[in-house]
Amino acid sequence: MKQSTTVPGRPRDPDLSGRILTAALEEYARTGWGSFTMQGVAKRAGVGKSALYLRWSTKEQLLVDSIEAVSLPLTADIDTGHLRSDLTETASGLFRYFLDPIGWASLRIAVDVAVEFAELDPFQERIVEALREAVTVIFTRAIDRGEIPSDRPLRPLVEVLFGAILMHALALPPAERAEAMTNVETHVAPLVDVVYRAATGD
Amino acid sequence: MKQSTTVPGRPRDPDLSGRILTAALEEYARTGWGSFTMQGVAKRAGVGKSALYLRWSTKEQLLVDSIEAVSLPLTADIDTGHLRSDLTETASGLFRYFLDPIGWASLRIAVDVAVEFAELDPFQERIVEALREAVTVIFTRAIDRGEIPSDRPLRPLVEVLFGAILMHALALPPAERAEAMTNVETHVAPLVDVVYRAATGD
Amino acid sequence: MKQSTTVPGRPRDPDLSGRILTAALEEYARTGWGSFTMQGVAKRAGVGKSALYLRWSTKEQLLVDSIEAVSLPLTADIDTGHLRSDLTETASGLFRYFLDPIGWASLRIAVDVAVEFAELDPFQERIVEALREAVTVIFTRAIDRGEIPSDRPLRPLVEVLFGAILMHALALPPAERAEAMTNVETHVAPLVDVVYRAATGD
Amino acid sequence: MKQSTTVPGRPRDPDLSGRILTAALEEYARTGWGSFTMQGVAKRAGVGKSALYLRWSTKEQLLVDSIEAVSLPLTADIDTGHLRSDLTETASGLFRYFLDPIGWASLRIAVDVAVEFAELDPFQERIVEALREAVTVIFTRAIDRGEIPSDRPLRPLVEVLFGAILMHALALPPAERAEAMTNVETHVAPLVDVVYRAATGD
DNA sequence: TATTAAACGAGACGGTACGTCGCGTCTTCTT
DNA sequence: AAGAAGACGCGACGTACCGTCTCGTTTAATA
Numbered sequence: 001m002k003q004s005t006t007v008p009g010r011p012r013d014p015d016l017s018g019r020i021l022t023a024a025l026e027e028y029a030r031t032g033w034g035s036f037t038m039q040g041v042a043k044r045a046g047v048g049k050s051a052l053y054l055r056w057s058t059k060e061q062l063l064v065d066s067i068e069a070v071s072l073p074l075t076a077d078i079d080t081g082h083l084r085s086d087l088t089e090t091a092s093g094l095f096r097y098f099l100d101p102i103g104w105a106s107l108r109i110a111v112d113v114a115v116e117f118a119e120l121d122p123f124q125e126r127i128v129e130a131l132r133e134a135v136t137v138i139f140t141r142a143i144d145r146g147e148i149p150s151d152r153p154l155r156p157l158v159e160v161l162f163g164a165i166l167m168h169a170l171a172l173p174p175a176e177r178a179e180a181m182t183n184v185e186t187h188v189a190p191l192v193d194v195v196y197r198a199a200t201g202d
Numbered sequence: 203m204k205q206s207t208t209v210p211g212r213p214r215d216p217d218l219s220g221r222i223l224t225a226a227l228e229e230y231a232r233t234g235w236g237s238f239t240m241q242g243v244a245k246r247a248g249v250g251k252s253a254l255y256l257r258w259s260t261k262e263q264l265l266v267d268s269i270e271a272v273s274l275p276l277t278a279d280i281d282t283g284h285l286r287s288d289l290t291e292t293a294s295g296l297f298r299y300f301l302d303p304i305g306w307a308s309l310r311i312a313v314d315v316a317v318e319f320a321e322l323d324p325f326q327e328r329i330v331e332a333l334r335e336a337v338t339v340i341f342t343r344a345i346d347r348g349e350i351p352s353d354r355p356l357r358p359l360v361e362v363l364f365g366a367i368l369m370h371a372l373a374l375p376p377a378e379r380a381e382a383m384t385n386v387e388t389h390v391a392p393l394v395d396v397v398y399r400a401a402t403g404d
Numbered sequence: 405m406k407q408s409t410t411v412p413g414r415p416r417d418p419d420l421s422g423r424i425l426t427a428a429l430e431e432y433a434r435t436g437w438g439s440f441t442m443q444g445v446a447k448r449a450g451v452g453k454s455a456l457y458l459r460w461s462t463k464e465q466l467l468v469d470s471i472e473a474v475s476l477p478l479t480a481d482i483d484t485g486h487l488r489s490d491l492t493e494t495a496s497g498l499f500r501y502f503l504d505p506i507g508w509a510s511l512r513i514a515v516d517v518a519v520e521f522a523e524l525d526p527f528q529e530r531i532v533e534a535l536r537e538a539v540t541v542i543f544t545r546a547i548d549r550g551e552i553p554s555d556r557p558l559r560p561l562v563e564v565l566f567g568a569i570l571m572h573a574l575a576l577p578p579a580e581r582a583e584a585m586t587n588v589e590t591h592v593a594p595l596v597d598v599v600y601r602a603a604t605g606d
Numbered sequence: 607m608k609q610s611t612t613v614p615g616r617p618r619d620p621d622l623s624g625r626i627l628t629a630a631l632e633e634y635a636r637t638g639w640g641s642f643t644m645q646g647v648a649k650r651a652g653v654g655k656s657a658l659y660l661r662w663s664t665k666e667q668l669l670v671d672s673i674e675a676v677s678l679p680l681t682a683d684i685d686t687g688h689l690r691s692d693l694t695e696t697a698s699g700l701f702r703y704f705l706d707p708i709g710w711a712s713l714r715i716a717v718d719v720a721v722e723f724a725e726l727d728p729f730q731e732r733i734v735e736a737l738r739e740a741v742t743v744i745f746t747r748a749i750d751r752g753e754i755p756s757d758r759p760l761r762p763l764v765e766v767l768f769g770a771i772l773m774h775a776l777a778l779p780p781a782e783r784a785e786a787m788t789n790v791e792t793h794v795a796p797l798v799d800v801v802y803r804a805a806t807g808d
Numbered sequence: 809t810a811t812t813a814a815a816c817g818a819g820a821c822g823g824t825a826c827g828t829c830g831c832g833t834c835t836t837c838t839t
Numbered sequence: 840a841a842g843a844a845g846a847c848g849c850g851a852c853g854t855a856c857c858g859t860c861t862c863g864t865t866t867a868a869t870a
Contacts, residue, residue, distance in 0.1 A: 042843095156366070218820090512717045563777065
C-alpha cells in the first residue's frame with residue numbers, strides 16, 4: 001500500500017538547497033552585499049542558475065533563508081537560575097552574533113526588509129519573533145522566582161536589551177570589532193546592568 | 203602683494219553639490235536603495251555623471267553625505283528642565299527619524315559602513331558621535347539637577363536609549379509604521395520608562 | 405551510436421546574426437562612421453548589446469562582416485566574349501559600388517584595416533582577393549582568345565583597372581557623385597580605354 | 607603709411623599652430639584614428655584645448671591640415687627629361703607616401719571626406735588637385751618632346767597612375783609593407799610599365 | 809604707464825558611447 | 840520535471856572624450 005504522492009518528472013535533488021544556502025553565505029561573507037550575485041552563488045555551489053530560481057525568486061529571499069539557519073541557534077534555551085546571568089549570557093550571544101559578518105548581514109537584511117519588502121516579512125516574524133520569545137521566557141522565569149515585579153511589562157525590557165546590544169555593536173568603530181570579539185563580557189556588562197536595574201528596580 | 207591661493211581651471215559650481223545631494227535623497231526616497239542609481243541622481247539633478255563622479259566615487263559615499271544634512275538636525279539641543287521629558291522628546295525625535303525612509307536609510311548605511319567601509323567611518327564619527335553627545339548632555343544636566351547619581355556611567359544609558367528606539371522601529375511590522383507615525387508618544391513611553399528607571403533607580 | 409556534437413547551453417539564435425548585420429549596414433548608411441555606434445545597431449536590430457559583443461568584439465569587425473555580404477556579389481562572373489566589354493562591365497560595377505555609401509564604407513574599412521588591424525586581414529584576403537581573381541579570369545580568357553599577348557603580366561593590369569576606378573571615385577567632388585551614378589559609362593570609358601590599350605598594345 | 611590690420615588683444619602665438627599640427631600627426635601615428643583625441647593632441651602639444659578649438663572646430667579639420675603639410679612636398683617638380691623615368695620617380699614618391707602611416711592617413715581622410723564632409727572639400731581641392739596638376743605637367747612635357755600623341759587625353763592617364771599605386775598599396779598585406787619600403791622600384795615598375803605603354807602606345 | 813581685450817592653461821560641465829557585468833527569463837540537451 | 844549550460848533583452852556601472860563654458864593669468868597694442 002504505497003501512499004505515493006509523487007509528482008511526475010525528476011524529483012528535486014535534496015542536497016541542492018543546502019549547498020546553495022551554504023554557498024550563499026560564503027559568497028556573502030566574502031565581500032558583502034555589493035558582490036553577492038546570483039551567478040556567483042550558482043558557480044560556487046556548482047549549480048545552474050535555474051536551480052536557484054526554481055527555489056528563490058530574488059536575492060533577498062535567498063539571503064534571508066541562508067541567514068535563518070544561522071540565526072535560529074541563538075534561541076537556544078538559557079536558564080542559569082538567575083536573571084542577571086541569564087541576561088548576560090543572552091546579551092553575549094547576541095553581541096557575538098552581531099560581531100560576525102553573517103550575523104551582521106541578518107541585521108542589514110532586517111533593515112532592508114523593514115521598509116522595502118513588506119512581502120518578505122517572514123523575516124520579521126520568524127527571526128525577530130523567535131528571538132523575542134526566547135528572551136521573554138527568561139523574564140517570565142525571573143517573575144516566577146520573584147526577582148522582578150509581576151506587573152512589569154516585559155516587551156519594552158526585551159526591546160531595550162536587544163537594542164542596547166545592537167546599538168553598541170553599531171557604534172563600535174570597525175577597527176575595534178576584532179578586539180571586542182575577545183572581550184565580550186566587558187562590552188556587555190554595563191548594558192546588562194542598565195537593563196537589570198530597570199527590570200528589578202535595583 | 204597679492205596672496206593668491208587659487209587653483210587653475212574653472213572652479214566647481216558651488217550649487218551643484220547641493221542640487222546633487224537633494225536629488226540623491228529624492229531618488230532614494232522614491233524607491234529605496236534598490237533603485238538608487240547614479241544615473242538616476244544625475245538625471246534628476248539635471249547634471250552629467252561626471253559632476254557626480256568628480257565629487258563622490260561611490261554610491262555609498264554620495265548617500266552618506268546626502269543623509270548627513272538630514273541627520274544633524276537631530277542633535278538640536280533639548281532642555282525642558284526634567285530628565286523624563288528630555289528623554290521623551292529625544293526619543294520621539296529619534297523614533298520619527300527612523301520611521302522616515304530617509305532616516306531609515308541612514309541606519310541602513312550605518313549598518314553597511316560598519317562592516318564593509320572602514321574608510322567611510324566619517325559616518326560613524328560625524329553622525330553617531332554627534333547624536334551620542336547630544337544625549338550625553340541631557341544626562342549631564344540631570345546629574346547637575348541631582349536627578350540621577352553622579353557616578354552613573356552615562357555611555358551605557360545613551361546606548362540603551364538609542365538602541366531601544368532603534369529596536370522598536372526595527373521590530374515594527376511594516377504595516378504598522380504609518381500608524382506609529384501618529385502615535386509616537388505611545389510607542390516611546392514604555393521605552394523611556396525603562397531607561398528613566400535605570401537612570402534614576404526608580 | 406549517436407554522433408552528438410552538441411555544445412551545452414542554449415544555442416545562439418541563428419536569426420540574430422543576420423538581423424544585426426542588416427541593422428549595422430542601415431545604421432552605417434544613415435550617417436556614416438561618425439554615428440555608427442554599437443548601441444545604435446543593437447537598438448535598431450531590437451537586440452541587447454550582449455548579443456553583439458558575443459559575436460563581434462569591435463565595431464570594425466562587425467562592419468567588415470556586414471560589408472562582406474554586400475561586396476561579394478561584385479565577383480559575379482562576367483563573360484561577354486570581348487575584352488573591352490568585359491572590362492567596361494567590370495569597371496562599371498565597381499564604380500557603382502564605390503558611389504554607394506556602403507561600397508564606399510568597404511573601401512574605408514580596407515584602408516583602416518591595412519595599417520591598424522593586421523589581425524583583421526580576412527578582409528584583405530576575402531574581399532580583395534575575390535575581386536582580383538574575378539578580374540584575372542577576364543584577362544585569362546582574353547589571352548585564350550588571342551586578344552592580348554600570352555606573356556602579359558596580369559596582376560599589374562588588374563591593379564591598374566581597380567585603382568583607376570577607385571581613384572576616379574576618390575577624386576570626384578562630393579557634389580558630382582549623384583550625377584555620376586546616372587552616367588557610369590561616361591566616367592568609366594576613358595579609364596577602360598587606357599587599360600585596354602595597355603593590355604592589347606593598341 | 608602703416609597698413610595696420612591688427613586686432614586688439616593678445617595676438618595668437620605663432621608657434622602654437624605648428625606645435626599642434628606636429629602633435630596631431632604624432633598622436634595619429636601612435637595608434638591611428640581610433641585613439642586620436644583632441645585632449646591627447648592638446649596634452650602632447652603642451653597646450654590647452656582652447657588653443658585647438660580656436661583654430662580648428664573638428665578633429666577632421668585638424669587632421670586634414672596636419673596632413674596637408676606632409677602631402678604638399680609630393681608635388682615637387684620632377685623633370686628627368688624622359689617620360690618613363692619621370693613616371694617612375696613620381697610613382698615611387700607616391701608609393702613611399704602611401705607606405706608611411708601619415709601618408710596613409712591622408713588617404714583615409716580623403717575617403718572619409720568624400721562622402722561625409724562635403725564642406726571639407728578643401729582637401730579634395732587642395733591636395734588632390736595639387737597632385738593631379740603635378741603629374742599633368744609631366745605628361746605635358748612628354749607631349750612637347752613628342753613622346754606621346756598630342757591628342758591623348760591626360761586626365762585618365764593621371765588617374766590611372768595614381769590609382770594603380772594606391773591600389774597596389776591597398777592590396778599589400780600589412781605584413782609586407784615593411785619589405786616594400788626597401789624595394790620601392792620593384793613594386794612600382796610593372797605599374798609604370800602599364801601606364802607608359804598606354805600613354806605611348808608601346 | 810596703465811588700460812584693455814584677446815589668447816591661453818586649466819579644468820568643470822552636460823552629454824553620449826564605450827565595453828563589462830549582473831539581472832531574471834528563455835531555450836536547448838541531458839539525467 | 841529537474842537540472843546544467845548559456846543565450847538573450849535590459850539597464851547600470853565607471854571611464855573617456857566630446858565640444859562648451861568659466862576661471863585666472865599673460866601679452867601686445869592702444870590710450
